[in-house]
Amino acid sequence: MVKVVVSSSRGTSLAPGLPYTVDLPDKTVDTATVADIKAAFAAKYPKFYASRQKLSSKGDKKGLSDDTTLATAGVSDGGELVVKDLGPQISWTTVFVIEYIGPLIVHPLVYNLPRVFYGGPVQHSLLQKFVYAQVILHFLKRELETLFVHRFSHGTMPFAYIFRNSFHYHVFGGVFLSYAVYSPTYDASSPYIQGTIRDDPRFLWACTAVWLWAELSNGLAHLTLRNLRPAGTKKRAIPYGYGFNLVSCPNYTFEIIGWTVLSIMTGSYAAWFFLFAGTYFMWMWAVKKHRNYKKEFGDKYPKRNILVPFIY
Template structure:
């Protein structure tokens, strides 16, 4: 079977090219096309290819070309996604930022603030919560998460990391660990009930977030892109309880510190997670006709 690959870049001097595939439309898949293109042009690894129909319709990898409506001699459109980096690596880089930056601000106040001081309970608990949160995220990345997409464009790692390295890294650390929140300062005064109440809510939300991540992991067998409807703790109310619980955890940090920097990070993070939740919620409803209608995207009973 012959398939013509044309570039979406009209100035391309490499395309169009013709691929001669061993088989027919009923036995070949888009994965076979991708591998053949990589064999002919080694620069374009399967991860950096986006192959669509001429009207830019996205094709499913594991369906036969016949099922996709393709026949001998048809033309497909190719887009180069650029150099790629693994999602797992991206997550590890993102979460490493706060884990490296917070200890610098916490343990080296003379270097950062030009003065030494004793940390308050507020600062000690905030430091512990932030470090444990990102340690949990690193461990989840290594041992829990299963990714439906193996890679992303390499240069996106800088954009994605900026959110964590600057907003939850430098921004949060500088303002929370400063002398204005030090032991003995009026701004640092918190009752034990206030402190331990915030810590308790944070701990419950972090544990709940982990439970939902494990639930999602168990839906996808290793090495597959299988999708299924999640049920159980949190999922009876919303499609993305992992985002809901993460928002609650950071809200607890906000109320513990009452720092504008924590609220800024939380607002930006929650806004982004809500956008992702709405998209996933719509995909669930589109993909599964039996998807529970009473679920919301991220906020129970609301949205």
């Protein structure tokens, strides 16, 4: 049997009467985990569900992972943990579905309703048709991967973050990109298009071939990562195979290549901005993942670059 006192530095209406003593009759400090404490606490206060809780040792603001045992956390029988309300939560699957749905709504509207957005008709150039197809296929792929491929190590995130996370895709990848590339500047009669390489089917098909390779390679990398983690677990393992033998995060590498192709095809400031902004975030995520791999697996982790083969 083990007992743990759960307190809060701030009062919360979700759990009146704190501190509360959690009693785990079938556990010891060596077997009881943070997840067990969260579950027992949520049983007492159902509105304070487990994913909304952050438990930390007294005097330490860093949250404890769910699989940490009380003994590992330095909490003895009768010890104390501090709970913090993370706010309403939303599943990561729902987060990504909402993020990627923005461009899938905005691009068809701007492409098919030019009179509304530009005040007149737009005779779509071959370039615009290629770009439209690439954008729609890309985000449809991302939605399908979210629903059927990705397995997330964290089940939820604070609901308030959905607006911040969606801004990049809805505004930069949706509104800015679509308004720029489907405008009369890129239509069939534009001097920017007529008689240039951007009106040459050979150039457009060559770019599309590279783009398609990048998209398929990105999908294969996601499948590799999925197969490393059995359903319902948070297991982590070293990924190997296509792309992973060169860099730690080939999914980001292929993603960047795909958007680079689209940016070269159009030359649009909006496409380049979306690429640079996305690359910045993926670079930060890749550095963090590479560091975590090396920290977790040590000498077992093979020597690889982070994002760019043979360079970085």
